[in-house]
Amino acid sequence: MNLKKATGFLLVVLTFFTLNTASVEAALIGTKQEISMGKPVAKQLEDKYGLVEDEALQARINEIGMKMVKICERKDLPYTFKVLNSDDVNAVAVPGGFIYVYKGLTDLMKTDDELAGVIGHELGHIVERHSVHQMEKTLGMTLLLGGLFKDNSVVLQSLALNVIMAGYSRSDEKEADHLGFVHSTKAGYNPYGMLIGLMKLSSLNPDQKNSWFSTHPEGKTRIELAKKDLTAAGIKPSVKQTATEIKVVDGAWQLPAIKADTGGTEAIYRAYLIAGRIYQAGLDLQYNNNKYILDSDGVNLIIYYDNQIIMTVTEDDASAYNMNIYETANMYMDALRNWKK
Numbered sequence: 001m002n003l004k005k006a007t008g009f010l011l012v013v014l015t016f017f018t019l020n021t022a023s024v025e026a027a028l029i030g031t032k033q034e035i036s037m038g039k040p041v042a043k044q045l046e047d048k049y050g051l052v053e054d055e056a057l058q059a060r061i062n063e064i065g066m067k068m069v070k071i072c073e074r075k076d077l078p079y080t081f082k083v084l085n086s087d088d089v090n091a092v093a094v095p096g097g098f099i100y101v102y103k104g105l106t107d108l109m110k111t112d113d114e115l116a117g118v119i120g121h122e123l124g125h126i127v128e129r130h131s132v133h134q135m136e137k138t139l140g141m142t143l144l145l146g147g148l149f150k151d152n153s154v155v156l157q158s159l160a161l162n163v164i165m166a167g168y169s170r171s172d173e174k175e176a177d178h179l180g181f182v183h184s185t186k187a188g189y190n191p192y193g194m195l196i197g198l199m200k201l202s203s204l205n206p207d208q209k210n211s212w213f214s215t216h217p218e219g220k221t222r223i224e225l226a227k228k229d230l231t232a233a234g235i236k237p238s239v240k241q242t243a244t245e246i247k248v249v250d251g252a253w254q255l256p257a258i259k260a261d262t263g264g265t266e267a268i269y270r271a272y273l274i275a276g277r278i279y280q281a282g283l284d285l286q287y288n289n290n291k292y293i294l295d296s297d298g299v300n301l302i303i304y305y306d307n308q309i310i311m312t313v314t315e316d317d318a319s320a321y322n323m324n325i326y327e328t329a330n331m332y333m334d335a336l337r338n339w340k341k
Helices: 003-028 031-049 055-069 103-108 112-127 130-146 153-166 170-186 193-202 219-232 267-282 315-320 325-337
Strands: 080-084 091-094 098-102 238-241 246-250 292-296 301-305 308-313
Touching: 003 130, 031 080, 031 091, 031 098, 031 153, 055 080, 055 112, 055 170, 080 103, 091 112, 091 153, 098 103, 098 112, 103 112, 112 170, 112 193, 130 153, 130 170, 170 193, 170 219, 193 219, 193 267, 238 267, 246 267, 267 301, 267 308, 292 325, 301 325, 308 325, 315 325
Parallel strands: 080 098
Antiparallel strands: 091 098, 238 246, 292 301, 301 308
């Protein structure tokens, strides 16, 4: 072949690659292949770390995950949600619907609402096929140059593990954060759960950030984006924090400041959880401020809306106001009954 013909042939080949790489990528990995390549990767993780021998915790995580599967936009996978026996603060989504939370993360995230935000984030990666798309991009040109091969299962398994270890792009992470909020909120969890989770992860010391948050960068930016999601969704009340106090507010209405950390939960996180619970109470089509009731567990006083806990008032709360616990609880009750008036 002379130089002129060779050059012409090369141009034809390059044009073919340019026009066809995207279509080849899209056809490379189907749902069945995704599941088959994800299974051995999931097994590797379980063999490496083992599963936490706590049936209640495993059932709790699975229930949180499956609630969100019911409302997500991809239900064609045999989803599993499990807890790995590792102190790392981490979570991982394996192609095929295998989602793992590390024990260290469950220790940090005390409520189902916080865990739902993180699990919803990982579910978002699966729903949007982020890892699969990355693998398809890698395989696309390889297959065009080298030809399609019949048995690519080993290649796909290795590629799946490499892609998971490499982490996601910034745009994929932002999309997954948004879906963490959407999935958890639609499933009935506190709308502030995702934000609280991001705030907790951002506040970890550098040694503790070596897992989930180190591969999910731009902590402050992601927190601000989470707040924008809440605003865009019209979630009210919100939380206002100043140098001296933390308040739950909705326009001119406000709850008395949350001053005390209780039960290992910082005041700022308590405020966000309370704000989200008030929002959920407001979804009641027959909302009535007389549905706020006060009860006791023998130590603390608990404020409910109907049968939903809004907040727990403790002796620490009372001490912060130099009041007794009943006076403090009634102060909060009075404010709650004035919301939405």
